[in-house]
Amino acid sequence: MSGTKYVDSEGFLYTAPIREQGNIYKPNNKIMADELSEKAVHDVHTKEIDLVNRDPKHLNDDVVKIDFEDVIAEPEGTHSFDGIWKASFTTFTVTKYWFYRLLSAIFGIPMALIWGIYFAILSFLHIWAVVPCIRSYLIEIQCISRVYSICIHTFCDPLFEAIGKMFSSIRATVRKEI
Numbered sequence: 693m694s695g696t697k698y699v700d701s702e703g704f705l706y707t708a709p710i711r712e713q714g715n716i717y718k719p720n721n722k723i724m725a726d727e728l729s730e731k732a733v734h735d736v737h738t739k740e741i742d743l744v745n746r747d748p749k750h751l752n753d754d755v756v757k758i759d760f761e762d763v764i765a766e767p768e769g770t771h772s773f774d775g776i777w778k779a780s781f782t783t784f785t786v787t788k789y790w791f792y793r794l795l796s797a798i799f800g801i802p803m804a805l806i807w808g809i810y811f812a813i814l815s816f817l818h819i820w821a822v823v824p825c826i827r828s829y830l831i832e833i834q835c836i837s838r839v840y841s842i843c844i845h846t847f848c849d850p851l852f853e854a855i856g857k858m859f860s861s862i863r864a865t866v867r868k869e870i
Contacts, residue, residue: 759785760780760784763784764784
């Protein structure tokens with residue numbers, strides 16, 4: 693570190709320290725300046741969403757993948773007409789597809805708003821209430837655990853040591869008689 697020299701009020705000579713690499717906002721160091729300029733700004737509110745794979749974490753794999761065959765099945769010996777079966781399949785599939793789209797169009801944005809508010813409240817409570825309460829409890833219980841530990845070591849350790857010495861002279865042997 694190097695720096696300029698200055699004299700304080702008492703007449704002592706000091707050097708003002710300057711960081712070799714500069715400060716983080718205006719780096720003097722070329723490497724540090726390059727590192728800062730190379731870092732891309734990542735904003736979680738404007739990230740792109742995948743319009744093809746809309747369930748990348750597979751949250752609904754076991755719930756909503758219901759096809760016609762999962763709901764309606766005709767066992768051997770009781771088959772309807774082929775045309776009726778095909779029309780039933782088409783009706784089920786198209787109705788499920790378009791009714792889901794209709795419900796999504798009507799309730800999707802309000803439900804997203806409600807769930808966004810819910811998880812914001814949940815995050816807020818967790819950050820500002822739950823974790824501080826738990827941390828406070830752990831700090832307070834630490835004092836109690838020390839007192840408890842001292843009591844155990846003061847009263848129980850000598851007792852168990854004495855009992856151990858009393859029973860240490862007992863010897864047991866096992867014999868197998870035939």
